[in-house]
Amino acid sequence: MSITDIENEIVEEFEIFGQDWEAKYEHLIDLGKSLPVIKEERKTEDKLIKGCQSRVWLDSEKKNDKIFFTADSDAIITKGMVALMIRVLNGQGAKDIIESKLEFINKIGLKEHLSPTRANGLVSMINRMKMDALTLSK
Amino acid sequence: MITQKSEHIKLDTELIRKDFPILNRSINNFPLIYFDNGATTQKPNQVIEAITNYYSNTNSNIHRGVHTLSREATEAFEVARKTIASHFKIKNEQQLIFTSGTTDSLNIISAGLSRSVLKNGDEIILSSYEHHSNILTWQLWAGENNGKLKIIPLKNDHSLDYEALEKLITPKTKIIAITHVSNTLGLVTDLTQIKAIAKKHNLIIVVDGAQSAPHMEVDLTELDVDFFVCSAHKIYGPTGTGILYMSEKWLRALPTTKPGGGTIKTVSFEKTEYAEGALRFEAGTPNIEGVIGFAAAINYLNRWGMKIIHEYELGLVNYAQYKLSEIPEVIVYGQSTNKAAVISFNVKDVHPFDVGTLLDKYGIAVRTGHHCTQPLMAILCVPGTVRISFAIYNTKTEIDFFIEKLKKVISMLK
Numbered sequence: 211m212s213i214t215d216i217e218n219e220i221v222e223e224f225e226i227f228g229q230d231w232e233a234k235y236e237h238l239i240d241l242g243k244s245l246p247v248i249k250e251e252r253k254t255e256d257k258l259i260k261g262c263q264s265r266v267w268l269d270s271e272k273k274n275d276k277i278f279f280t281a282d283s284d285a286i287i288t289k290g291m292v293a294l295m296i297r298v299l300n301g302q303g304a305k306d307i308i309e310s311k312l313e314f315i316n317k318i319g320l321k322e323h324l325s326p327t328r329a330n331g332l333v334s335m336i337n338r339m340k341m342d343a344l345t346l347s348k
Numbered sequence: 349m350i351t352q353k354s355e356h357i358k359l360d361t362e363l364i365r366k367d368f369p370i371l372n373r374s375i376n377n378f379p380l381i382y383f384d385n386g387a388t389t390q391k392p393n394q395v396i397e398a399i400t401n402y403y404s405n406t407n408s409n410i411h412r413g414v415h416t417l418s419r420e421a422t423e424a425f426e427v428a429r430k431t432i433a434s435h436f437k438i439k440n441e442q443q444l445i446f447t448s449g450t451t452d453s454l455n456i457i458s459a460g461l462s463r464s465v466l467k468n469g470d471e472i473i474l475s476s477y478e479h480h481s482n483i484l485t486w487q488l489w490a491g492e493n494n495g496k497l498k499i500i501p502l503k504n505d506h507s508l509d510y511e512a513l514e515k516l517i518t519p520k521t522k523i524i525a526i527t528h529v530s531n532t533l534g535l536v537t538d539l540t541q542i543k544a545i546a547k548k549h550n551l552i553i554v555v556d557g558a559q560s561a562p563h564m565e566v567d568l569t570e571l572d573v574d575f576f577v578c579s580a581h582k583i584y585g586p587t588g589t590g591i592l593y594m595s596e597k598w599l600r601a602l603p604t605t606k607p608g609g610g611t612i613k614t615v616s617f618e619k620t621e622y623a624e625g626a627l628r629f630e631a632g633t634p635n636i637e638g639v640i641g642f643a644a645a646i647n648y649l650n651r652w653g654m655k656i657i658h659e660y661e662l663g664l665v666n667y668a669q670y671k672l673s674e675i676p677e678v679i680v681y682g683q684s685t686n687k688a689a690v691i692s693f694n695v696k697d698v699h700p701f702d703v704g705t706l707l708d709k710y711g712i713a714v715r716t717g718h719h720c721t722q723p724l725m726a727i728l729c730v731p732g733t734v735r736i737s738f739a740i741y742n743t744k745t746e747i748d749f750f751i752e753k754l755k756k757v758i759s760m761l762k
C-alpha cells in the first residue's frame with residue numbers, strides 16, 4: 211500500500227470516534243502499548259531524539275530498497291503517535307518517505323501533538339525518519 | 349508612603365475570581381483550571397489596568413526629562429518602589445533594586461560577588477533542590493576559577509539535611525545560595541537554621557524567593573539576609589520585572605558589573621562616578637510599566653495580606669495532598685507539611701507527560717517535566733514529575749474536579 215492509502219485507512223478508522231476524544235486517546239494509548247519495544251541495549255545515545263520531555267528512540271534500516279523503522283518512547287501517548295507514523299512509513303521507499311506530508315495527523319484531530327511546543331519529540335522524530343531515509347538511500 | 353491597612357477583608361474566592369479575566373476561558377470545552385501558578389500566575393484587572401493606564405496617560409522615560417510626563421512617570425516608578433519595599437518590610441527603599449527577574453538578580457549578585465569576595469578555589473553551598481537559575485551562574489564562576497559547588501543533601505522525607513550542612517563548610521566556603529521554597533517540591537527551607545549556621549561561619553546568604561514571595565509573608569528586615577530575589581510574574585505582576593534586595597552593606601559594597609545609562613552621576617571618557625543606592629544597579633531604561641504593574645499586584649494582595657493568603661493556600665495544599673494520598677497509584681514527593689502552594693507527584697509506571705497531556709484535555713493546566721531542577725530529578729530518580737501549584741483564585745471545587753479527572757486519566761493509562 212502507498213503512504214496515502216495507509217493514511218486514508220487510518221483516517222477512516224478514526225472516524226468512528228467522532229467527537230469522543232476520550233475514546234480516541236484510549237485507542238492511541240492501546241496503539242502505544244502494542245508497539246513492540248526496542249530492547250534496552252539498543253536504546254543507545256545515537257538513537258535517542260533529545261531535547262524533549264518524553265524520550266523517543268528511533269532505529270532505521272534498509273531491506274530490499276525499502277526503509278524500516280523501529281521506535282520507542284517512555285511516554286505512552288507519544289508512543290501511540292510513534293506507532294501511527296511507523297504504520298504509515300514502514301516499508302516505503304526513501305523518496306516517498308521524504309516527500310510525505312503526513313496530513314492524516316491533522317485529519318484525525320491529533321495535530322496538536324506536532325506543535326513545536328509539545329516537547330514530545332514527534333516533530334524531531336519525523337525529521338529524523340526522513341533524514342535516515344535519505345542517508346540509507348544513498 | 350502607602351500604608352498597609354491593618355484590617356484585612358475576608359478572602360472570598362468567588363469575588364477574587366471575577367478580577368481575573370483569563371479565568372473565564374474554556375479549554376477543550378472545559379472551564380480553565382489553572383494549576384501552573386509556580387510557573388507564572390494570572391493577572392488581575394487591577395494589574396492589567398495599571399499597565400494600560402500607564403501607557404494611555406503617563407508613558408515617558410524616567411529619571412531624565414523636565415517635562416510633566418517624565419516627572420509623573422518617575423514619580424509613579426518611585427512610588428512603586430516604596431509600595432513594594434514596604435510590602436517586604438525593607439527599611440530603606442534604596443535596598444530594593446528592580447531587575448528583569450529572579451534570574452537576572454542572581455546573575456547580578458554572582459557577578460558582583462565574584463569580583464569582590466570570591467577568590468580562586470572558593471566554595472559555594474547550594475541545596476539539592478535549587479532551580480537551574482541558582483546553579484548555573486555559580487557553576488559558571490566555579491568552572492573558571494577552580495571553585496567548588498557543595499550541595500546540601502536531602503533527608504528521606506526530601507527535606508534538607510541541615511545537620512549535613514555544617515559538615516560541608518570549610519575555610520574556603522564563602523556563600524550559601526539557597527531557595528526559600530522549592531519550586532518542585534514546595535518544601536519551605538528553614539532559613540532560621542541556615543542563618544544560624546551561616547552567621548557562625550561568616551557566610552554570605554543569598555535567598556532565591558521566587559516561590560516564597562507569592563505565597564507567604566516575607567519580612568526582609570526580620571529575615572536579615574545579604575540578598576533576596578524574586579520575580580513579579582509569579583506574584584500576579586507582569587513578566588520581565590523582578591527585585592533584588594541587598595543589605596545596606598552590599599548596597600555600598602557590591603561592585604557594579606552591569607553599568608549603563610541611569611547608573612551614573614558623571615561620566616567622562618576617563619572616569620565615571622556612579623550613582624548611589626538602587627540606581628547604581630538599574631542600568632538602562634527599566635521595565636517601567638512592569639514595576640508599576642508589580643506595585644498594583646502588591647496593593648491587590650495587601651487587601652488581604654500575605655498571612656491570610658498563606659493560610660488559604662495552605663488549606664488548598666493540605667486538601668489536595670490528602671486527596672492525592674487516597675489514590676494508591678500516586679506518589680507525592682516531599683511529604684512534609686511545611687509546604688508552600690506546590691505539590692509534585694507521579695503516577696506509578698506512568699510518564700508525567702502522559703498525565704499532563706490528558707489533564708489538559710479536561711482544561712486542567714499542570715506542569716510536567718523537570719521544572720528546571722534536573723539535579724533534583726536525578727536525586728529522586730525520576731524523568732520528571734507532575735506539578736500542581738496554587739494561587740488565591742484556586743478552590744477546593746477545582747481540586748475535586750482535578751482529582752476526579754486524575755483518577756479517570758489513571759484508568760485510561762493503566
Ligand SMILES: Cc1ncc(COP(=O)(O)O)c(C=O)c1O
Pocket residue numbers: 386387449450451452479481482527529530531556558559579720
Ligand atoms: C525557585 C525559582 N528560582 C528561579 C526561578 C527563575 O525565575 P525567572 O524565570 O522569573 O527569572 C524560578 C522560576 O521558575 C523559580 O521557581
